[in-house]
Amino acid sequence: MSTTSTAHMRNPNVREVAVTGIGLALPGVATYGDLLGPLPGEGGFDPATGLSGRELRHKDRASRLALRAAEFALHDAGLTDADATFTGVADATAVVVSTNFGNADSICEATDTIAREGVRGLSPLGLPQTSSNVIAGWVAIRYGLRGPNLTICNGTTSGLDALAWARNLIVAGRAEAAVVVGVEPANEVATRLLGEQSTDAAVAIVLESADAAASRGARPRATIAGYARARDLAAALTSAGVTEEKSVGLWLVDEAGADACQLLAATRQIDLEAQLGPLSGALGVLQCAAAAAHLESDATTGNVLATAGGPHHDAAAALLLTP
Known part of the structure; x- marks a missing residue:
């Protein structure tokens, strides 16, 4: 994304886009207010118990983290009911995911299996995890979101780029709302690629046009x-x-x-x-x-x-x- 889009974003005639929901799946951080520090270092999301459940079976670790963060953010935004069913406009809600190492472990596992056993050794349950857009796909499937769906894998600027892409989708009228997820898993593959211990981290932000948020009484942050x-x-x-x-x-x-x-x-x-x-x-x-x-x-x-x-x-x- 170039800087040419920035002038459009500052144009007072375009729709304002607000943050209306936030969800964290981050060990040691209970609420997003804790991010202002000092961090408590304990409590918050527990991967040992928080990444289990029937709806998380046969999914890679990054997808499971993302689904939990999206669940918390949509609830925080008032866009799910008591059964965690999405209550917004599904056809006009986008999913934008930022991740650089998200499903690299699944890809490595698949290539190792092919090297050892050939393609016949691949599991049909594991193969979907090798898709570059698998995380965004699972979030959309879980909540029936049928708006634009994409993954940003853009190095150090990826998370900020994802927020900007989501905002542009709303300003352009392609979506009324967007679930933006930034996620990275803690696993051996990510640690090797980073050269240091990786971190389990998932955060989801719900963005909405200010008009859409006001029409349903949502609180902009x-x-x-x-x-x-x-x-x-x-x-x-x-x-x-x-x-x-x-x-x-x-x-x-x-x-x-x-x-x-x-x-x-x-x-x-x-x-x-x-x-x-x-x-x-x-x-x-x-x-x-x-x-x-x-x-x-x-x-x-x-x-x-x-x-x-x-x-x-x-x-x-x-x-x-x-x-």
Whole structure:
């Protein structure tokens, strides 16, 4: 996604898009308010008990984490009933997933099986897990969501890119709402690819047009005001609308960007990966959840900026959120 879409996102004539639901499947974090720190380090989601159940059978770990986070987010948004059945407009609800390592373990398992036994050794129950869009597909199937459905696998900026894609679908009229999921699993394959211990992390954000949210009495937590992806962080910030005149009360940063911008040097910073471990594709979506918590707790201290990427990456992305 280029920076050319950013001007359209800041156009006051387009529909506003708000965060109306948040769900976490993140060990040691009970609520999204905990993301503002210090983290409790205990409680919250327990993978040992939270990833079991009939509806989660024969699914890869990332899909199971994503389904739990989506369940919590849709409930939080008031879009499911007592039986966890979706009550929104299914034909107009999109699913956008951000993950970089999501089903890599399933793909490795399938290729190892083919090497040992040939294609006849593959299980028909496991083969669907090798699809690049399997996580988004399972979320859509579980809730009968028939809007646009896609997966973003875009490196360090993936989570912020997914939020921007979902917002654009709503602004363009392709959807009235979107479930955005950022998810990464803790398994041997992800750990080998990362070069360090991977983290179980799933977060889901429900985005809706402000009109749709107001029509059903939903409570908006934050509004996406600007987004840009560029070759460096300074260019991304400029295109996203971050200026000296526009107050930023909290900067959700990653290690790559922490020392790359003098404009925000005095702004309060939170680096979620420093506290939780590597988040990869889940980072940007988790930053959005933390931004909503900040804006709910103290909206008078300015907007929230989330960034990912920087000098050591091939791109940087910036997302600006307002009350």
